[in-house]
Amino acid sequence: MIMTNHSLKTFCISSLAAAVMAASSSALADYPERPITLIVPWAAGGGTDATARTIARALEEELGQNVNVVNRTGGSGVVGHTAMLNAAPDGYTLGLATVEVNTMHWQGLTDLTYEDFTPIAQINYDSPGIQVATDGEFESLDALMEAIRTEPKGSLTASGTGQGGIWHLAFTGFLMDQGIPADQVIWIPSEGSAPAMTELASGGIDIVSTSVPEARSMMDAGRVKSFAVMAAERLSAFPDIPTTNELVGSDYQVGAWRGIVGPKGMDPEVVATLESALEAAYQSDTYQDFMTQRGFGTEWRNAEEFGQMMEEMDGILGEIVEQVGLAN
Amino acid sequence: MRDVFAGIGFMIAGIVTIITAQQFPTLPSLQYGPSLFPSLVGGGFCIGGAVLTLNALWQRRKAAAQAVQDDPTLATSPPEKMGWAMVLPPIAIVFYILASDYLGAMLTIIIIMFSLMLLRKTKIYVALITSVVMSSAIYFIFSHYLLIPLPQGVLLGGSLPWIS
Amino acid sequence: MNGVGLVLNFETILVILAASLFGIFVGAVPGLTATMAVALLVPLTFYMDTIPAIAAIVTTSAMAIFAGDIPGTYLNIPGTPASAAYVGESYALAKKGRAREALGINLVCSVFGGIFGTIILIVVAQSLAEVALKFSAFEYFWLAVLGLSCSIFISVGSRTKAFLSLLFGILLSTVGLDMMSGAPRFTFGVPDLMAGINFIPVMIGMFALNELMSYYGSKSEKKTISVVDKDSVFHNVPGHIKRYWRNMVRGSSIGTLIGALPGAGADIAAWISYGVGKGRSKDSAKYGTGNVEGIVDASSANNSGISGAWVPALVFGIPGDSITAIVIGVLYMKGMNPGPTIFMDGSGLIYALFIVFILANLMMLPIGYMAIRLSKLFILTPSRVLMPIILCFCIVGAFAINNSVVDIWLMLIVGLVAYLLAVNDFPMAPAILGLVLGSVVENNFMSAMLRTGGDLTSFFARPISAGLGVAVILLWCSPLLIKAYRYQKQKTERASL
Numbered sequence: 001m002i003m004t005n006h007s008l009k010t011f012c013i014s015s016l017a018a019a020v021m022a023a024s025s026s027a028l029a030d031y032p033e034r035p036i037t038l039i040v041p042w043a044a045g046g047g048t049d050a051t052a053r054t055i056a057r058a059l060e061e062e063l064g065q066n067v068n069v070v071n072r073t074g075g076s077g078v079v080g081h082t083a084m085l086n087a088a089p090d091g092y093t094l095g096l097a098t099v100e101v102n103t104m105h106w107q108g109l110t111d112l113t114y115e116d117f118t119p120i121a122q123i124n125y126d127s128p129g130i131q132v133a134t135d136g137e138f139e140s141l142d143a144l145m146e147a148i149r150t151e152p153k154g155s156l157t158a159s160g161t162g163q164g165g166i167w168h169l170a171f172t173g174f175l176m177d178q179g180i181p182a183d184q185v186i187w188i189p190s191e192g193s194a195p196a197m198t199e200l201a202s203g204g205i206d207i208v209s210t211s212v213p214e215a216r217s218m219m220d221a222g223r224v225k226s227f228a229v230m231a232a233e234r235l236s237a238f239p240d241i242p243t244t245n246e247l248v249g250s251d252y253q254v255g256a257w258r259g260i261v262g263p264k265g266m267d268p269e270v271v272a273t274l275e276s277a278l279e280a281a282y283q284s285d286t287y288q289d290f291m292t293q294r295g296f297g298t299e300w301r302n303a304e305e306f307g308q309m310m311e312e313m314d315g316i317l318g319e320i321v322e323q324v325g326l327a328n
Numbered sequence: 329m330r331d332v333f334a335g336i337g338f339m340i341a342g343i344v345t346i347i348t349a350q351q352f353p354t355l356p357s358l359q360y361g362p363s364l365f366p367s368l369v370g371g372g373f374c375i376g377g378a379v380l381t382l383n384a385l386w387q388r389r390k391a392a393a394q395a396v397q398d399d400p401t402l403a404t405s406p407p408e409k410m411g412w413a414m415v416l417p418p419i420a421i422v423f424y425i426l427a428s429d430y431l432g433a434m435l436t437i438i439i440i441m442f443s444l445m446l447l448r449k450t451k452i453y454v455a456l457i458t459s460v461v462m463s464s465a466i467y468f469i470f471s472h473y474l475l476i477p478l479p480q481g482v483l484l485g486g487s488l489p490w491i492s
Numbered sequence: 493m494n495g496v497g498l499v500l501n502f503e504t505i506l507v508i509l510a511a512s513l514f515g516i517f518v519g520a521v522p523g524l525t526a527t528m529a530v531a532l533l534v535p536l537t538f539y540m541d542t543i544p545a546i547a548a549i550v551t552t553s554a555m556a557i558f559a560g561d562i563p564g565t566y567l568n569i570p571g572t573p574a575s576a577a578y579v580g581e582s583y584a585l586a587k588k589g590r591a592r593e594a595l596g597i598n599l600v601c602s603v604f605g606g607i608f609g610t611i612i613l614i615v616v617a618q619s620l621a622e623v624a625l626k627f628s629a630f631e632y633f634w635l636a637v638l639g640l641s642c643s644i645f646i647s648v649g650s651r652t653k654a655f656l657s658l659l660f661g662i663l664l665s666t667v668g669l670d671m672m673s674g675a676p677r678f679t680f681g682v683p684d685l686m687a688g689i690n691f692i693p694v695m696i697g698m699f700a701l702n703e704l705m706s707y708y709g710s711k712s713e714k715k716t717i718s719v720v721d722k723d724s725v726f727h728n729v730p731g732h733i734k735r736y737w738r739n740m741v742r743g744s745s746i747g748t749l750i751g752a753l754p755g756a757g758a759d760i761a762a763w764i765s766y767g768v769g770k771g772r773s774k775d776s777a778k779y780g781t782g783n784v785e786g787i788v789d790a791s792s793a794n795n796s797g798i799s800g801a802w803v804p805a806l807v808f809g810i811p812g813d814s815i816t817a818i819v820i821g822v823l824y825m826k827g828m829n830p831g832p833t834i835f836m837d838g839s840g841l842i843y844a845l846f847i848v849f850i851l852a853n854l855m856m857l858p859i860g861y862m863a864i865r866l867s868k869l870f871i872l873t874p875s876r877v878l879m880p881i882i883l884c885f886c887i888v889g890a891f892a893i894n895n896s897v898v899d900i901w902l903m904l905i906v907g908l909v910a911y912l913l914a915v916n917d918f919p920m921a922p923a924i925l926g927l928v929l930g931s932v933v934e935n936n937f938m939s940a941m942l943r944t945g946g947d948l949t950s951f952f953a954r955p956i957s958a959g960l961g962v963a964v965i966l967l968w969c970s971p972l973l974i975k976a977y978r979y980q981k982q983k984t985e986r987a988s989l
Binding site (some may be wrong): 042043046047048049050053070071072073074075077078079082107110154157162163164186188189190191194195197198199201202203204205215217218220221222223292294319 | 509531534624625626627628629668669671672673674676683684685686688781804807809810811814817820821824825827829830831832833894895896935939942945951953
Binding site for chain 2 (some may be wrong): 701706875879887888892895916971
């Protein structure tokens with residue numbers, strides 16, 4: 001009697017487990033069974049948007065489902081990233097997170113941090129360059145750094161992004177790395193790289209710090225030159241631009257990453273499915289050709305490495321935000 | 329007379345704006361910052377509102393002086409009286425915001441169109457056909473071709489064909 | 493001329509046709525913008541060759557800007573901020589039963605402006621781009637102030653009310669993260685407000701909700717737009733052109749110039765052109781009461797501004813407006829890197845591009861004509877059926893701009909405030925311009941102050957900046973100057989008696 005009871009119980013549990021397993025595995029086997037939405041926290045037409053639309057197209061080919069890009073712009077990325085968090089963690093709403101995840105919470109703009117996301121994969125990394133006008137007074141990075149050191153505080157101005165944006169922090173971090181106070185160069189906030197480029201060409205400012213591809217058309221036009229890029233090695237798209245390590249022996253590197261994330265609490269199996277699909281999409285000609293064409297940097301990290309990278313960057317950027325005096 | 333109230337309204341709004349703006353931080357290298365423009369706008373509200381009020385009062389005095397000689401009943405023309413129904417569009421919008429997550433955008437739009445049309449005594453079959461056809465058209469154009477994630481609604485549980 | 497061969501093939505023509513229809517639809521629906529339409533085209537352009545891809549974008553944007561005037565004329569709901577400059581004008585004409593005439597002259601001016609801008613682009617793109625690059629924060633500040641001043645100057649009725657309406661718009665523009673300090677302003681803890689206030693929901697609220705509320709508020713079903721049989725689209729156009737050809741050329745020149753400046757676009761162009769037109773017109777008192785002249789000024793300016801925006805985009809890869817920002821991305825993707833070399837690479841691609849521009853603008857004539865004929869639907873449909881449909885388009889359109897419910901709330905709240913203002917005879921158009929230009933004025937001012945350490949004289953230190961500054965001050969003083977002149981004249985006349 002006891003025996004039967006026990007076996008009945010075992011039977012019940014095992015069949016229940018089997019049923020659950022079957023149900024869940026069938027649900028997962030079908031993923032994705034409807035289109036996926038990819039939230040982009042920046043405006044249509046920009047570099048992030050173009051990257052998102054390209055990876056979305058490559059991902060569609062891998063998953064056999066449509067991946068629709070939805071722009072939720074503004075507030076230095078707060079709006080879009082918040083929208084990613086508020087989605088259901090079912091794998092049908094993903095986001096293209098950008099480096100602002102690591103900066104905006106330090107500035108007191110939002111409570112969200114990298115820990116609120118499920119990292120899936122990093123697909124891009126861009127290093128900042130140091131650009132000046134061709135007809136300007138500086139001939140080399142050395143001359144520029146010398147001027148920054150010797151001229152009175154605030155006589156040189158730099159731009160490239162908004163207050164506390166990644167290029168602002170990267171540039172100021174570089175100054176600090178060179179033993180120069182953070183407020184020695186005045187940062188003139190701008191709405192992205194294009195207005196900063198016009199200001200540079202019109203003589204309104206002295207230095208622009210953005211990713212090198214963002215300066216490309218003005219470099220081709222002979223208006224702007226790039227002294228150096230803050231990267232471990234020279235960029236394959238711009239082999240003529242030396243690294244800061246070559247010129248001033250600085251190992252300092254902070255740049256902008258982009259990666260695919262989901263809301264916190266996603267099913268690990270869904271993450272695994274997406275991770276391998278993204279890896280194939282990342283390797284695809286569609287994506288690689290596009291990135292090469294635009295000169296954007298490609299860098300792959302899987303879910304685990306991506307998570308670690310975000311954690312590491314968060315500490316570094318937090319320190320710079322503090323030094324610049326933007327912490328809140 | 330309405331200009332007097334409008335002017336006073338603007339002056340109050342101006343003061344509130346200036347007070348709110350004082351809480352904004354300043355820029356590190358300047359004495360002013362994000363509070364400058366809102367404060368200027370607030371100041372502009374006060375000045376503009378004062379001009380409007382004083383002007384209206386002055387006009388009124390002038391009109392009153394003339395009205396002694398003229399027939400006072402002709403002095404003011406009453407504005408067209410608005411019916412209560414003018415609150416319908418705002419109510420419909422609030423209804424959409426509250427109901428669309430549950431009913432879905434398409435059904436909510438059908439309800440809004442149909443009831444607003446009936447209210448103006450449209451023939452019932454005209455109202456029904458137009459609202460169903462137009463709502464479906466709006467829903468499909470926006471979600472299917474323009475890729476706008478309109479709410480599908482819990483009620484129909486995603487049984488509507490989703491964007492693809 | 494291998495450029496011709498690149499354009500005149502079946503695929504390109506088909507793409508232009510399809511893009512025209514798409515552009516007309518997007519432009520005519522309140523809430524859908526030309527920028528959004530172009531962004532939607534980007535994934536499609538992956539599959540196209542370079543020339544059809546560019547053709548699709550050029551055609552869609554030109555059509556959408558024109559089509560924005562159709563609901564403006566019939567319903568007093570402008571499709572774009574650029575149309576807001578003269579929506580009062582065309583709506584007043586429509587009330588007189590001359591809607592088609594208004595749209596007809598608008599269409600012809602749009603085509604003329606677009607082609608004029610293209611010719612400038614072909615002939616002097618490089619030198620014009622050089623001028624545009626001389627503009628820095630100081631110059632943009634004055635230009636935006638000039639635009640704002642024009643909106644008060646051209647307003648009908650009380651200047652005080654126009655001024656207050658403008659300030660209301662500027663106040664709305666300060667909502668969100670301040671670009672200079674990164675600090676949130678007037679966001680009340682709503683994350684969506686950090687992005688600032690988009691002008692589309694505000695425009696829908698101000699114009700459309702206002703119309704809808706007054707319709708439901710009045711008990712009568714009578715139409716505000718009367719139908720006149722003899723109202724023909726093109727019949728009066730030759731006469732108007734003969735009379736106002738100077739305005740067309742002037743409007744197009746202003747449009748191309750301002751459009752070529754990165755950071756100033758078709759919106760400012762239309763307002764300044766309208767303002768200049770009113771200032772120079774012999775019968776400026778007629779402006780705002782249904783005057784064809786004002787439509788000529790502004791509608792030729794906004795379409796030429798669209799073409800002008802391509803100048804810095806092609807020469808320096810710097811976007812002239814939000815549409816060309818997207819275009820630059822597409823050009824890169826197609827291996828056609830913007831820069832001076834684009835004019836000399838010898839593949840004829842650039843000439844093909846110019847031909848596409850002209851073709852797309854010419855295509856506006858027949859398709860725009862069809863759209864105007866079709867828009868009779870607005871009159872034929874009884875208001876009791878039409879109004880609920882418009883309301884639903886407004887709700888969905890406000891949502892669509894950011895995919896956010898907050899924008900629907902915004903449309904509602906701003907609409908209610910605007911309704912209160914409108915019944916008290918406050919003009920709405922200056923508020924729209926204030927919202928669009930408010931942040932341009934503020935950011936450029938703060939940016940200039942930041943780099944000069946708060947030195948106000950720096951606004952007059954650069955030659956172009958000083959010139960623009962003097963123009964603004966003269967405009968402000970013009971009522972006083974005119975008064976003084978008249979007074980002086982009367983005095984001398986009296987003295988001579």
